[in-house]
Amino acid sequence: MTILVTGGAGFIGSNFVLDWFAGHDEPVVNLDLLTYAGNLQNLQSVATDPRYRFVRGDIGDNDLVARLLRESAPRAVINFAAESHVDRSITGPEAFVQTNMVGTFRLLEAVRHWDGRTPEFRFLHVSTDEVYGTLEPDDPAFSEVSRIAPNSPYSASKAASDHLVRSYFHTYDLPVLISNCSNNYGPFQFPEKLVPLCIHNALAGKALPIYGDGLQIRDWLYVGDHCSALRAVLDRGLPGEVYNVGGGNEKTNLDTVRTICTTLDKEVPRDDGAHYADQMTFVRDRPGHDRRYAVNSAKIQRELGWSPTESFQSGFEKTVQWYLSNRDWTDQVTSGAYRDWVEAQYA
Numbered sequence: 026m027t028i029l030v031t032g033g034a035g036f037i038g039s040n041f042v043l044d045w046f047a048g049h050d051e052p053v054v055n056l057d058l059l060t061y062a063g064n065l066q067n068l069q070s071v072a073t074d075p076r077y078r079f080v081r082g083d084i085g086d087n088d089l090v091a092r093l094l095r096e097s098a099p100r101a102v103i104n105f106a107a108e109s110h111v112d113r114s115i116t117g118p119e120a121f122v123q124t125n126m127v128g129t130f131r132l133l134e135a136v137r138h139w140d141g142r143t144p145e146f147r148f149l150h151v152s153t154d155e156v157y158g159t160l161e162p163d164d165p166a167f168s169e170v171s172r173i174a175p176n177s178p179y180s181a182s183k184a185a186s187d188h189l190v191r192s193y194f195h196t197y198d199l200p201v202l203i204s205n206c207s208n209n210y211g212p213f214q215f216p217e218k219l220v221p222l223c224i225h226n227a228l229a230g231k232a233l234p235i236y237g238d239g240l241q242i243r244d245w246l247y248v249g250d251h252c253s254a255l256r257a258v259l260d261r262g263l264p265g266e267v268y269n270v271g272g273g274n275e276k277t278n279l280d281t282v283r284t285i286c287t288t289l290d291k292e293v294p295r296d297d298g299a300h301y302a303d304q305m306t307f308v309r310d311r312p313g314h315d316r317r318y319a320v321n322s323a324k325i326q327r328e329l330g331w332s333p334t335e336s337f338q339s340g341f342e343k344t345v346q347w348y349l350s351n352r353d354w355t356d357q358v359t360s361g362a363y364r365d366w367v368e369a370q371y372a
């Protein structure tokens with residue numbers, strides 16, 4: 026038995042692969058294009074593990090995916106591969122349409138035409154709560170039947186991919202599962218996203234950019250808890266079903282950044298005795314910025330017995346500790362040095 030993971034060199038994918046090997050002997054094939062967001066250093070600890078195989082390539086490359094399916098005969102495909110950063114989707118939406126929509130379509134096609142599928146086979150598509158759009162302050166949290174109403178090119182491209190995945194269940198009987206998760210944080214997150222960006226900038230004495238008034242709300246989930254939710258969906262989810270995954274931790278961006286700052290104040294006080302929060306700087310808002318996300322996880326809790334283990338406090342402390350203990354990882358990413366290996370390897 027083998028699982029084929031796509032986008033496994035990114036933030037959530039690499040956490041998933043590491044978590045998987047901590048609890049399974051089942052081999053993993055990791056197909057990743059190694060865009061700017063893919064970093065094989067995340068998986069250095071398993072690089073020579075006989076259970077692990079890395080293949081550099083595009084989920085949109087039909088021939089490659091068809092070959093990998095034939096060679097590895099996976100019992101599941103877990104699709105993490107995506108362009109994932111909202112700000113980049115605003116400045117350059119094309120790549121989002123290409124990877125998230127066309128790429129997912131081609132991956133589905135390759136799986137549909139592969140004749141080696143067993144009855145146990147599953148296609149798990151990893152998606153986002155952003156497909157549901159934005160909430161008013163008193164609205165109930167997003168459930169699996171909430172209206173799909175994406176507001177950014179990123180979330181629109183993810184919503185389109187979710188629709189395609191769903192259609193392959195109804196039209197072709199492909200046993201698909203979809204998960205829609207809230208904001209993740211934890212080790213190996215690319216420092217363009219709020220949490221690692223603020224940790225890095227704080228330590229570098231730079232501004233911590235707060236978009237607009239900073240009162241936008243996100244529902245934070247520790248990445249390890251997302252990984253356990255995905256394993257639950259893969260093991261026990263019903264084909265054709267959607268599962269929402271959230272942390273139950275609604276925080277304004279101001280609260281989130283302040284939590285990071287107070288943890289840093291405790292762990293690595295500034296030399297001048299000032300507080301890291303003094304570095305918070307209000308900047309121009311993100312166009313089309315969703316005001317509030319909140320996810321109702323009742324279905325996955327009730328039907329699959331999943332619940333998160335980290336609280337907001339414990340998860341953020343753990344995360345700040347990880348970035349403090351792995352400053353070379355962030356340095357390699359922010360300096361661009363992590364790309365050198367890719368350039369040399371694939372010259």
Ligand code: NAD
Pocket residue numbers: 031032033034035036037038056057058059060061062063064082083084085104105106107108109110124128151152153154183205206207208209210215
């Ligand atoms: P990421 O940007 O850190 O990683 C994406 C990975 O996909 C990278 O390794 C990249 O090289 C790879 N990739 C990109 N295009 C590819 C292609 N055409 N073929 C093969 N590989 C390709 O993203 P992430 O934050 O780890 O998110 C993973 C998935 O989870 C995405 O689908 C995202 O929409 C979803 N998601 C993310 C969050 C979050 O908070 N980060 C929350 C919910 C859902």
Ligand code: DAU
Pocket residue numbers: 109110111112152153154155206207208209217218219220222234235236237239241242243278311318
């Ligand atoms: O909700 C799930 C989504 O969470 C995932 O689908 C996306 O892939 C992931 O990137 C994330 O999207 P967000 O846009 O919510 O994450 P980001 O870290 O970019 O921003 C979090 C919030 O912080 C958001 O309200 C924008 C704000 N922000 C972000 C950055 C980078 C700032 O105020 N300043 C910043 O510098």
